[in-house]
Amino acid sequence: MNDRKAPSFPAHNHDHGACVSGALGRAKRRCLEKGIKWTALREQVFQHVTASHKPISAYDLIESLAKDGKRLAPVSVYRILDVLQAAGIVHRLESRNAFFACMTAHDGNRQTVTFVCGDCGCVTEAEAPEAFRALGEVAKVARFHPLGTIVEIDGTCGECTGRPASC
């Protein structure tokens, strides 16, 4: 019982191995459920995306995946990112043209808010049912039929306020 249920940023010194293995497990399960193949390459890409809580650009991902001179073509990475996004296990940070791994258990109907810390660069998601309900109201009044909603909040995370930066 050492922990609050509330969404919060990963402590700068948390056990990231646990994050990764959790995410990996959920990812495989999710793909299995959806009939999406879990290939070696997809796993590699996913692991590199999970490497930190910071979003990574497609090209940095290529860099990070490069091995003895061999590097994936952009198109390959984008294809795989598309699959992982469709599976709901990687999300795109629209405001940064970058990608991050989903570290939470939310289901297909993603209704989360994404927090982006300007200091440490990390990203987390939080459920926000109240906010989404209110947004639904606004849409209704505007006679707008929503299909997908992006909420990205820039700011400073609790881990960073009043401390030297870096995740």
Add this chain to the structure above:
Amino acid sequence: MNDRKAPSFPAHNHDHGACVSGALGRAKRRCLEKGIKWTALREQVFQHVTASHKPISAYDLIESLAKDGKRLAPVSVYRILDVLQAAGIVHRLESRNAFFACMTAHDGNRQTVTFVCGDCGCVTEAEAPEAFRALGEVAKVARFHPLGTIVEIDGTCGECTGRPASC
């Protein structure tokens, strides 16, 4: 009294001239207030952004501004877009890497939701105080200090549902 107060999409056949002149007036006033110079070039760029309710990419803007073979360099357009964004009279649609003119009177502290119609491509903003309050709550619980919030909702506008597309 033919009209609701509620935010709604521009009718496909609305008086767009009125939108443009309203926006232009607000824009000049806003820049004056903020001590931002309103130059001929900035006005041209702004007018081309307001040309429709669809977001426009920086490069399409260059295209649209081109005159007898003369075209602005990308950097010039981006600089001007930066200024207009800082003035709060043009916004960036993050999910599309494109820009649209602010057609509403909200002040510096922008707390609006952006609706993007996938059919006609048009964009509108709506105030959503309830939603922003709820988002503030979520942030507080997550011990996150928000500096800026992006809310973009994709879907279909009332004008388009059940009709052939095009604004």
Add this chain to the structure above:
DNA sequence: TGGGTGACGTAATAACATTACATAATAGGC
């Protein structure tokens, strides 16, 4: 009146993303 500042130009390049087509791996029916 000169010098500091801000606006804009020029050139190059970086960063992000897609199209079209080819080849390889795999699953399922037979």
Add this chain to the structure above:
DNA sequence: GCCTATTATGTAATGTTATTACGTCACCCA
């Protein structure tokens, strides 16, 4: 097992979005 349809990945080229570095010009005003 073997064929074939399908999905996954590779290769090459190109398109799109955005920035950096540096130069010139015009204007304000001390």
